[in-house]
Amino acid sequence: MSEWLQQAIARADSIQDGFEDQRAASLALLKDIKWPTRKTEAWKYTPLRAVERSAAIFKEESPELDPVAVEGLEFLELTFVDGQLVSLPEELPEGLSIEMQESSLFGTIKPERHIFGLVNDVLAADVAVVTVAEGVVVEQMLRINNLLSNGAQGHIRVVVDLKAGSSLKVVENAEGQGASLTTAFTEYQIGVEANLEHYRFALQSGDNVAVGGSHFKLFENAVMNSSIIGFGSDLQRIDTDIIYAGEKANAKLNAIYLLDGKELFDLHANVEHAVPNCTTEENIRGIAGDNSRAVFNGRIHIHRDAQKTLAELNNRNLLMSNKAEINTKPELEIYADDVRCAHGATIAQIDKQALYYLQTRGVSRSQAQLMLSFGFINELIDQMPTVELAEWVRPIIRDRFAQMEVK
Amino acid sequence: MTEQIDKALAREYEAGFVSAVESETFEPGLDEDVIRRISEVKGEPEWMLEWRLNAFRVWQEMEEPDWAHVSYPKIDFQAVSYYSAPKSMKDKPKSLDEVDPELLRTYEKLGIPLVEQQMLAGVAVDAVFDSVSVVTTFREKLEEAGVIFCPISEALHKYPDLVKKYLGSVVPTKDNFFAALNCAVFTDGSFVYIPKGTRCPMELSTYFRINEQNTGQFERTLIIADEGSYVSYLEGCTAPQRDENQLHAAVVELVAMDDAEIKYSTVQNWYPGDEEGKGGIYNFVTKRGVCHTNAKISWTQVETGSSVTWKYPSCVLKGDNSVGEFYSVALTRGRQQADTGTKMIHIGKNTKSTIISKGISAGKSNNAYRGLVRMNPGAEGARNFTQCDSLLIGDQCGAHTFPYVESRNPSAIVEHEATTSKVSDDQMFLCRQRGVDPEKAVSMIVNGFCKEVFKELPMEFAVEAGKLLEISLEGSVG
Numbered sequence: 001m002s003e004w005l006q007q008a009i010a011r012a013d014s015i016q017d018g019f020e021d022q023r024a025a026s027l028a029l030l031k032d033i034k035w036p037t038r039k040t041e042a043w044k045y046t047p048l049r050a051v052e053r054s055a056a057i058f059k060e061e062s063p064e065l066d067p068v069a070v071e072g073l074e075f076l077e078l079t080f081v082d083g084q085l086v087s088l089p090e091e092l093p094e095g096l097s098i099e100m101q102e103s104s105l106f107g108t109i110k111p112e113r114h115i116f117g118l119v120n121d122v123l124a125a126d127v128a129v130v131t132v133a134e135g136v137v138v139e140q141m142l143r144i145n146n147l148l149s150n151g152a153q154g155h156i157r158v159v160v161d162l163k164a165g166s167s168l169k170v171v172e173n174a175e176g177q178g179a180s181l182t183t184a185f186t187e188y189q190i191g192v193e194a195n196l197e198h199y200r201f202a203l204q205s206g207d208n209v210a211v212g213g214s215h216f217k218l219f220e221n222a223v224m225n226s227s228i229i230g231f232g233s234d235l236q237r238i239d240t241d242i243i244y245a246g247e248k249a250n251a252k253l254n255a256i257y258l259l260d261g262k263e264l265f266d267l268h269a270n271v272e273h274a275v276p277n278c279t280t281e282e283n284i285r286g287i288a289g290d291n292s293r294a295v296f297n298g299r300i301h302i303h304r305d306a307q308k309t310l311a312e313l314n315n316r317n318l319l320m321s322n323k324a325e326i327n328t329k330p331e332l333e334i335y336a337d338d339v340r341c342a343h344g345a346t347i348a349q350i351d352k353q354a355l356y357y358l359q360t361r362g363v364s365r366s367q368a369q370l371m372l373s374f375g376f377i378n379e380l381i382d383q384m385p386t387v388e389l390a391e392w393v394r395p396i397i398r399d400r401f402a403q404m405e406v407k
Numbered sequence: 408m409t410e411q412i413d414k415a416l417a418r419e420y421e422a423g424f425v426s427a428v429e430s431e432t433f434e435p436g437l438d439e440d441v442i443r444r445i446s447e448v449k450g451e452p453e454w455m456l457e458w459r460l461n462a463f464r465v466w467q468e469m470e471e472p473d474w475a476h477v478s479y480p481k482i483d484f485q486a487v488s489y490y491s492a493p494k495s496m497k498d499k500p501k502s503l504d505e506v507d508p509e510l511l512r513t514y515e516k517l518g519i520p521l522v523e524q525q526m527l528a529g530v531a532v533d534a535v536f537d538s539v540s541v542v543t544t545f546r547e548k549l550e551e552a553g554v555i556f557c558p559i560s561e562a563l564h565k566y567p568d569l570v571k572k573y574l575g576s577v578v579p580t581k582d583n584f585f586a587a588l589n590c591a592v593f594t595d596g597s598f599v600y601i602p603k604g605t606r607c608p609m610e611l612s613t614y615f616r617i618n619e620q621n622t623g624q625f626e627r628t629l630i631i632a633d634e635g636s637y638v639s640y641l642e643g644c645t646a647p648q649r650d651e652n653q654l655h656a657a658v659v660e661l662v663a664m665d666d667a668e669i670k671y672s673t674v675q676n677w678y679p680g681d682e683e684g685k686g687g688i689y690n691f692v693t694k695r696g697v698c699h700t701n702a703k704i705s706w707t708q709v710e711t712g713s714s715v716t717w718k719y720p721s722c723v724l725k726g727d728n729s730v731g732e733f734y735s736v737a738l739t740r741g742r743q744q745a746d747t748g749t750k751m752i753h754i755g756k757n758t759k760s761t762i763i764s765k766g767i768s769a770g771k772s773n774n775a776y777r778g779l780v781r782m783n784p785g786a787e788g789a790r791n792f793t794q795c796d797s798l799l800i801g802d803q804c805g806a807h808t809f810p811y812v813e814s815r816n817p818s819a820i821v822e823h824e825a826t827t828s829k830v831s832d833d834q835m836f837l838c839r840q841r842g843v844d845p846e847k848a849v850s851m852i853v854n855g856f857c858k859e860v861f862k863e864l865p866m867e868f869a870v871e872a873g874k875l876l877e878i879s880l881e882g883s884v885g
Binding site for chain 1: 474476782784799801804805808809810812813815817819820821823825827829
């Protein structure tokens with residue numbers, strides 16, 4: 001067992017805040033879990049040296065930090081700094097509530113044995129429970145900010161409960177300064193005919209360590225649309241689980257990763273089709289430059305009863321450098337016969353002919369490269385339902401490309 | 408339709424007879440003494456014994472792998488007999504006339520072209536019965552061409568330098584648990600050497616059969632194709648019907664030198680166990696080939712037997728411009744479990760690989776494709792295309808895909824696609840509308856589904872494979 005994990009357990013053992021019962025089971029599991037190595041399938045390509053070496057500490061006092069502004073959008077802000085809840089929206093729309101309390105959903109949607117999920121179970125100080133009442137449509141976007149100051153360690157956890165027929169838009173935003181370490185897990189229950197529009201941005205890079213997940217459970221006729229955009233860091237790992245608990249539900253997941261330097265980014269997407277007649281569409285695109293390493297694992301599991309499932313996964317990657325590395329593993333596990341299921345994965349570099357074409361039109365090689373790789377990513381950004389967010393993220397990505405280009 | 412399914416599923420394993428051949432079999436159990444005895448019976452040189460003992464020690468330190476998508480009760484390696492030979496083999500036959508007629512009848516039942524058929528088929532056969540090579544036909548004709556085709560035990564005596572140089576060079580002792588076990592206890596197998604610039608005048612073939620109860624079969628095949636040569640090699644397997652599980656842990660090593668080409672085809676029809684999953688062969692096989700510059704290795708396999716299959720014929724594309732191919736049809740039914748696929752390791756520049764895998768699951772079986780495509784940093788301009796299609800027949804089976812794709816070279820292109828579907832109602836309707844009965848229609852559709860792979864098989868194998876599939880599938884679709 002790593003020293004880091006021992007310290008985490010020791011800290012968890014000493015916390016007394018009235019939520020001990022909620023943590024007890026996870027603490028017990030954590031105590032005899034094996035620290036992942038290269039031989040642990042879920043961490044095969046993702047070494048945990050960055051966690052083992054991390055000197056991030058739990059700060060007694062944290063500086064004031066503000067989340068980045070997005071032009072044209074006024075969020076309901078739920079802000080954590082260094083793992084502590086620092087601000088709640090002053091006024092909440094009718095039908096939306098945010099409370100710090102025990103929740104019966106806590107730990108039921110994320111996978112049980114994810115080692116950092118368990119760490120999060122026992123170390124997340126303030127568990128926020130967001131509830132949208134039946135039939136309520138919340139127009140304003142809710143943003144969950146996970147802000148970390150220099151060298152800080154923080155663990156945040158949010159549970160979101162969308163009651164039947166309700167609708168909510170959520171942005172999960174992580175901004176960490178240097179040498180920080182965080183785990184951030186959110187669990188969403190999307191009730192009958194409810195609708196979730198979801199974004200997860202991990203646009204921090206550098207020597208941060210961030211492990212987390214967004215996990216969804218969908219009931220009958222529920223709809224979700226999620227976009228994940230991540231830059232790599234010392235270690236950036238996001239897990240997402242989509243679990244169908246009711247028929248005719250429908251999920252769409254778009255994800256983008258853009259890596260530079262020595263960054264590492266790892267996305268694990270797992271879909272559990274446990275009931276019939278549900279539809280999943282996943283589009284994952286990534287670019288790895290310089291010395292970076294991208295990891296993608298996309299699993300679609302179709303249970304025995306899940307007839308008439310439609311599931312598609314598409315993972316396309318651009319490898320930009322001789323020293324970069326892309327590891328992808330799309331998995332299908334199928335136990336029902338009347339389903340349509342497909343996955344595809346490609347790894348290549350920018351099409352030479354397309355480059356040549358642009359060059360013959362007077363575009364410089366580097367400019368052409370930028371245009372083509374931006375176009376590759378932009379297709380997914382264009383699909384983001386909230387236009388303001390797409391407008392906001394585009395220049396950030398353009399800067400990222402420019403930065404990658406300079407090297 | 409259910410009746411038909413039941414009838415079809417209850418079909419008997421046609422190769423399930425037991426031959427009344429007297430045999431000499433070791434007591435079950437495995438320790439250094441058993442290995443010494445195997446080596447002694449074979450009259451092996453000292454270095455070979457040392458090699459085996461070393462492998463045994465390595466094996467003892469290793470853990471049985473559990474990552475495959477299969478489940479079976481733990482194997483008691485001490486309950487297996489590691490050597491069984493037909494008694495009449497003691498005085499080696501000099502020609503076919505001297506071979507125990509009972510043995511020949513066995514092969515006849517299996518339809519191996521051993522005597523007259525072989526003349527027509529033009530196939531040279533090395534038949535491995537339980538653990539020893541029975542007879543190698545057409546030897547003279549091959550000798551004329553300079554081709555060496557003989558049991559590996561014989562090669563150890565006649566061509567020790569070649570064996571010493573290449574044995575374990577592709578699949579090292581430590582490669583995996585079952586390969587290490589094979590290194591320690593392998594009893595026989597085939598050895599092939601094709602000299603420089605030679606095109607092997609006929610197709611070479613090995614037939615494996617496990618006859619004795621409680622025996623394991625551990626054969627070892629080593630094929631070396633020297634510069635600019637070509638060989639096509641066929642392998643078939645059967646075993647009698649028995650209630651207990653039998654272990655088959657083989658190792659096949661291929662070496663394709665510069666500009667050489669090896670085509671390796673397998674039709675695997677080990678006893679799959681009964682409908683409840685009782686008995687059957689555990690087929691845990693390691694197959695791998697190395698391609699040097701401009702060389703090509705092509706694996707084609709049709710897997711219909713075994714209760715549990717764990718098999719990943721692989722290519723290490725070491726030389727520039729080398730080519731690796733993998734064509735596979737895996738059919739599981741009853742309670743069969745298959746976890747099979749390939750590994751393509753691209754090391755050289757402009758290396759190319761193609762993977763076409765067709766999995767068909769019926770009954771209560773599980774069929775998984777597991778593959779790895781790796782582009783090393785030096786694999787400039789390398790190319791891979793992978794296609795895995797699964798067909799599900801019935802709602803009690805499973806079809807799975809676990810492809811690992813790793814790329815470390817930007818100029819390499821990797822493409823992977825996989826689909827899963829069932830025999831569609833539209834296809835069935837179309838066939839039936841034209842007066843084709845449902846059984847025939849399914850067989851047609853499945854044959855069409857597998858066509859890309861069958862066309863890679865040598866003619867006589869393609870016919871056998873098609874038939875095998877047809878029998879296995881009879882009426883199993885409603």
